[in-house]
Amino acid sequence: MILIIYAHPYPQHSHANKRMIELAGALEGVEIRSLYELYPDFNIDVAAEQEAVSRASLIIWQHPMQWYSVTPLLKLWIDKVLAHGWAYGHGGTALRGKSVMWAVTTGGGDQHFDLGSHPGFDVLSQPLQATAIYCGLNWLPPFAAHCTFICDDETLQAQARQYKHRLLEWQEAQHG
Numbered sequence: 001m002i003l004i005i006y007a008h009p010y011p012q013h014s015h016a017n018k019r020m021i022e023l024a025g026a027l028e029g030v031e032i033r034s035l036y037e038l039y040p041d042f043n044i045d046v047a048a049e050q051e052a053v054s055r056a057s058l059i060i061w062q063h064p065m066q067w068y069s070v071t072p073l074l075k076l077w078i079d080k081v082l083a084h085g086w087a088y089g090h091g092g093t094a095l096r097g098k099s100v101m102w103a104v105t106t107g108g109g110d111q112h113f114d115l116g117s118h119p120g121f122d123v124l125s126q127p128l129q130a131t132a133i134y135c136g137l138n139w140l141p142p143f144a145a146h147c148t149f150i151c152d153d154e155t156l157q158a159q160a161r162q163y164k165h166r167l168l169e170w171q172e173a174q175h176g
């Protein structure tokens with residue numbers, strides 16, 4: 001099962017993530033947990049989240065980039081759900097052997113991250129990658145949809161199709 005931990009603060013105002021979620025959610029074997037809709041009060045049900053994660057083979061952290069980072073509720077999800085004794089530390093083996101993918105949309109274009117005037121995309125992904133590795137998760141190449149401010153509908157839809165394709169490829173690799 002692919003579990004998408006979707007952390008958009010205003011899902012009803014989304015253009016990019018909404019399309020990605022629509023296409024990914026139509027696939028068999030994909031479950032979506034929209035954190036801001038489940039937990040508008042930020043009171044995360046840790047047991048329910050851990051139960052969902054335990055059924056997944058691939059976890060996806062999907063969100064719009066905000067200040068070069070994850071959205072606040074996703075950070076809280078990581079802090080609470082990846083608990084000592086469950087995700088790491090003594091007896092903390094629940095995530096071992098699972099994979100994780102970072103799926104992020106950005107307002108900036110890819111050249112914005114490649115110019116060298118500020119940290120590139122690889123650097124920005126490092127806290128998540130380190131977290132994943134620390135918990136025994138297999139870190140997959142991230143999926144990034146850039147330029148979302150100026151993309152037309154067709155480009156946004158094409159990015160969503162690429163996302164769906166990445167998930168299908170992963171599913172096929174598991175079965176084949």
Ligand SMILES: Cc1cc2nc3c(=O)[nH]c(=O)nc-3n(C[C@H](O)[C@H](O)[C@H](O)COP(=O)(O)O)c2cc1C
Pocket residue numbers: 008013014015016017018063064065066067068069105106107108109148149
């Ligand atoms: C508070 C805030 C901070 C943001 N910070 C960044 C940023 O650091 N880098 C960037 O490229 N885009 C940034 N953006 C733009 C969002 O990433 C962009 O609007 C979003 O990915 C579009 O996806 P959506 O259509 O699903 O909302 C920011 C947006 C907001 C509201």
